[in-house]
Amino acid sequence: MIRAFLGIALPEAVRGALAVQQFLLPLPRKVEPEALHLTLVFLGDCPEADLEAAHEGFTALREASFPLALKGLGLFGRERPHTAWAGVAPSAALARLQAKVETVARRAGCPVETRKFVPHVTLGRFRPPPPFEVARLERAVALGAVFATPPWQIEELTLWQSRLGPKGAGYDVLARYPLTTHRPA
Numbered sequence: 001m002i003r004a005f006l007g008i009a010l011p012e013a014v015r016g017a018l019a020v021q022q023f024l025l026p027l028p029r030k031v032e033p034e035a036l037h038l039t040l041v042f043l044g045d046c047p048e049a050d051l052e053a054a055h056e057g058f059t060a061l062r063e064a065s066f067p068l069a070l071k072g073l074g075l076f077g078r079e080r081p082h083t084a085w086a087g088v089a090p091s092a093a094l095a096r097l098q099a100k101v102e103t104v105a106r107r108a109g110c111p112v113e114t115r116k117f118v119p120h121v122t123l124g125r126f127r128p129p130p131p132f133e134v135a136r137l138e139r140a141v142a143l144g145a146v147f148a149t150p151p152w153q154i155e156e157l158t159l160w161q162s163r164l165g166p167k168g169a170g171y172d173v174l175a176r177y178p179l180t181t182h183r184p185a
Contacts, residue, residue: 001045003162004110004174006058006101008038010121014070014149018086018121021073021147025140026133027084027124035171038068038088038121040157041102043110050109055159057104058177065179066093067151070121073144080128081137086147088119094154101157155179 010018019033043054071089075081088094098117105112129137159175 001047002051002174003045003164004043004051004159005039005162006041006043006054006105006157006159008040008068008154009156009158010036010038011152014152017147017149018070018123021086021144022123024144025073025084025123026136028126028129030124031122035169036121036123037158037160037171038119040098040117041105042113043105044112046110053108054105054110055175057108058101058157058159058175061100061104061177063097063100063179064093065153065155065181066091066097068094068154069151070149071147073123073141073147074120075137075141077128079134081134082128083125084123084137084141085120086123088121089148089151091119094119097157 015033015036018036022030022033043051046054068091069089070086072087074085074087076083076085095117098119102112102117128134156179157177158173159177160171161174163170163172
């Protein structure tokens with residue numbers, strides 16, 4: 001079994017802008033800047049044969065490169081927040097691509113999550129803080145609502161293996177899948 005996910009690596013300038021946002025937020029635990037990414041589909045603990053089938057499916061995809069930008073900050077967990085994130089500006093191309101890669105992963109037999117796809121970059125994961133800390137965190141996130149990056153071109157997808165450790169997850173690149181420079185016919 002290999003714990004894996006398919007996503008988009010972020011350019012250095014975008015990771016730098018996100019690191020500034022992490023600094024401005026009172027996050028108890030931050031994702032390391034080099035580990036920041038956008039997950040398209042979490043494959044879970046996937047049997048090697050199924051992961052190989054997913055790899056073949058991802059390799060066969062012929063999707064066009066497209067621009068993407070980050071916009072806004074938010075929290076998952078409502079009254080008991082546990083994750084801070086940067087949002088993604090609306091993108092029909094990203095939504096189409098995500099639906100396709102999720103279909104490939106399901107057909108390959110990987111145990112794909114059933115949650116609705118909410119495009120985001122995780123900035124920090126933590127235990128829900130006490131109420132006074134929640135208010136402070138919510139204020140900081142509200143101030144970050146104006147956060148936005150200039151668009152950049154998505155030119156490839158990355159398949160990562162996720163290794164859980166005491167300081168969080170570590171990621172190893174398993175494969176890269178280039179996108180085409182023009183729309184498929």
